Amino acid sequence: MSAVSSAASAHASTVRLSRALVAVTAVAPRLPYHQLQQRRYHDVAKIPGSSAVYVQKGPGGRSSNSGHVATVLGCTGFLGRYVVNNLGKRGTQVVIPYRGTDDDRRHLKLMGDLGQIVPLRFDIRNEESIRESVRHSDVVYNLIGKDFNTKNFTLDQVHVDHAAAIARICREEGVQRLIHVSAMNVDENSPSDFLRTKALGEKAVKAEFPDVTIVRPGTMYGTEDRLLNRLGWFVKWLPGGIPIMNSGKTRIRPAYVGDVAHILAKLENDDRAVGKIVELYGPKEYFYSNLVEFFLDVTRREQMAVHLPKFVGKAIAATINLAMPTPIISPDEVERLYIDDKPTPGALTFADFNVKPFSLEEQIIRFAALYRSQEYQRAPYDAIVRKYTTDQVPHNKI
Structure with a gap:
């Protein structure tokens, strides 16, 4: 009798399992493919302009592999x-080429899954x-620059000579895309000197790699x-007032660094920018x-604004930097405080990539709150926003 019961029970279990498999089979086609085979999902695509291919694995995100290999020169900046x-x-x-100590790049290891971030001295x-850094990559970012x-390096060496060498080696190694970061x-x-050498660097890179972005x-x-950290340094260490150049009339369009980096990442496989200029400036x-008043x-x-002539500002900058391991503001940066931000007609911008950049009003509290005194750490922010942009403040009111 027990044998019959066992057989009947086994048969009933088999029937239930069969029905469950039928139900799963009926439901499975309606599930997204990446939910069924996340580990086995892959795609093979040809790299444009080349006979090489890249293999994409996974549903996307840090634990996937897009198939692209990128070298970011200047990754620790x-x-x-x-x-x-x-x-x-x-x-x-x-690939993150770096110089200096391991501490300069260890925070970058967390930005990708195991094996995705490859440090290289x-x-x-x-x-x-340079060849070892770029030979396995299909896209190279040159972010190397100094203010x-x-x-060890002059601005001409960094922005012109070395930039041209990187472009030439990328061309010789068959890199498909070079993205060179210059300056507005x-x-x-x-x-x-900074803006002059950046311009000469663009010309030299274009000569070596015509399709450079x-x-x-x-x-x-x-x-x-x-920018904001320098104003914070002035607030903390120059109680007499914040130095202002050019009577404060210089026009500036600050951009959030996260928005700029987002566009640079999109350029990895966006053909619209090949051989073109992309200018990324803030919306206001x-x-x-x-x-300065906003900050x-x-x-x-309640610091005062101290208006200084150019030669005095340069002299003070040079004097302060004699005692500083890293310049707070260099004489050349004083010179740049006399140059307005002027967008280049015809250049691609955030709008061409369907990205709406953050305004300074939306982000400033994240970075400026550090320089509030203790009693104002939790003070409200929205209540103090006034009119600061050039559209809101007449030129004769500054």
């Missing part, structure tokens, strides 16, 4: 870390080192910037004096 993060989110394998003066001369307001005849960001702000324009209002500070 202000903009570089945000570019690496955005590429990592797309599943791109990122690098010397810009060694061509073989001032250092004891570049001009070969600029009184600013040149990206010109405006003045960027963020956690590690040299400010007179520099009103930008003081947000930080609840």
